[in-house]
Amino acid sequence: MSLGDRQIDIHSLVLRRTTSYAPVACVALFFYDYLLTINDECDLVWAAPWSFGKIIFLLTRYPAFIDISLMLYYDVGNGSKDTCHLLFKITNWMILVGVVIAELIMLIRVWALWRRSRTVGAILIVAFVVSIIIAAVIFSKFIDKRLFLQLNTLASNLHGCFTIRQTPVYYQGYLLLMAYETLIAGLMLAKGAFYLRHGSSSYITRFYKDGVVYYAALLTVSAMNVGILLSGNPGLADIFIVPQRALHSILSARILLNLRKDYTRRQHYSSASSLSIETLVFDDRDQPCPVISTQQQNTQLVTWFGEERNE
Numbered sequence: 663m664s665l666g667d668r669q670i671d672i673h674s675l676v677l678r679r680t681t682s683y684a685p686v687a688c689v690a691l692f693f694y695d696y697l698l699t700i701n702d703e704c705d706l707v708w709a710a711p712w713s714f715g716k717i718i719f720l721l722t723r724y725p726a727f728i729d730i731s732l733m734l735y736y737d738v739g740n741g742s743k744d745t746c747h748l749l750f751k752i753t754n755w756m757i758l759v760g761v762v763i764a765e766l767i768m769l770i771r772v773w774a775l776w777r778r779s780r781t782v783g784a785i786l787i788v789a790f791v792v793s794i795i796i797a798a799v800i801f802s803k804f805i806d807k808r809l810f811l812q813l814n815t816l817a818s819n820l821h822g823c824f825t826i827r828q829t830p831v832y833y834q835g836y837l838l839l840m841a842y843e844t845l846i847a848g849l850m851l852a853k854g855a856f857y858l859r860h861g862s863s864s865y866i867t868r869f870y871k872d873g874v875v876y877y878a879a880l881l882t883v884s885a886m887n888v889g890i891l892l893s894g895n896p897g898l899a900d901i902f903i904v905p906q907r908a909l910h911s912i913l914s915a916r917i918l919l920n921l922r923k924d925y926t927r928r929q930h931y932s933s934a935s936s937l938s939i940e941t942l943v944f945d946d947r948d949q950p951c952p953v954i955s956t957q958q959q960n961t962q963l964v965t966w967f968g969e970e971r972n973e
Contacts, residue, residue: 682822685737685904689730692908699919706922719918722763726911729756733904737822746810746823754805757907761839762794764914768846771917775853782849793842800835825900833891840884847877872920876913883909 703723710716735741736749769786776782811824854870887902 682737684901685730685734688904688908689734692726692730692912695912695916699916702919702923706919706926710922715918718763718767719915722760722767722911722914722918725756725760726907729753729760729907730904732756733900733907737900737904739823740821741823743810747808749823750808750810751805754801754903757903758797758801760907761910764910765790765842765846767914767918771921772846772849772853775850786846786849789842789845793838796838797835800838823900833888836884836887836891840881840888843877843881843884847873847881850877872917876917879909879913880906 707716707719732749732753736746736753739745741749769790773779773783773786809826811826850870850873854873857870883902883906887906890898890901
């Protein structure tokens with residue numbers, strides 16, 4: 663099978679070999695971030711009781727190790743064409759699930775910022791569900807239309823899976839992700855403007871600073887994916903898939919860790935005054951324990967995602 667038969671140009675092959683280093687660098691970044699945050703994770707997550715927040719943190723954190731490892735082999739391994747196609751299908755579905763979990767974290771966080779508004783909640787849920795359904799349809803319809811070439815059959819120093827045919831419609835999945843992330847960012851910034859006008863704590867300021875930076879990074883990678891897919895260059899087709907997955911895992915996990923850290927710090931400094939206020943409001947000096955217990959039961963969402971609901 664010659665290069666001419668598959669219309670593969672040397673420039674694309676050189677690009678493919680060069681860009682295979684990008685996923686390796688991204689994997690290094692992923693593990694580096696894990697080492698930076700493992701102490702906070704042990705203190706704030708593993709020591710915490712089991713809850714929805716803890717489960718969703720673990721789901722956004724640890725499956726990424728599997729996804730990224732498989733994609734690394736996809737990029738630098740010596741798999742056959744069939745192996746490449748199988749890896750592409752498995753990793754893309756796993757990445758889709760991972761991105762959905764990461765976006766769910768931000769959905770809940772923004773909903774909590776809006777004090778669990780029913781209107782905002784309905785908008786977020788509808789957008790979230792519609793996005794998942796459309797993305798799943800795009801994946802299932804076009805994921806089987808890719809054709810691969812085993813690079814080491816051309817030259818022994820070429821590794822990884824090389825795309826020789828793909829559908830350009832695949833970029834629509836990334837456009838959908840960009841639209842959804844823009845909606846989330848818009849709701850977050852709208853609420854942020856309200857807090858800034860009425861004063862805000864360092865806790866709120868930190869979240870908005872993190873949120874703006876995080877969404878800027880995610881939107882940039884999504885836009886790059888769209889641009890690469892529209893260019894039609896097979897040598898660059900998958901360069902930003904691993905960064906997309908790694909960033910969603912890293913940033914969503916960091917958001918939860920930062921919120922947990924700030925909540926724990928605020929609770930440490932305000933526990934005494936909070937007890938005095940609850941005792942005064944409920945006029946229950948002889949039986950303060952039930953008041954504290956009720957408060958603790960109602961703060962599970964707050965301990966992981968922030969603001970409580972305004973009753």
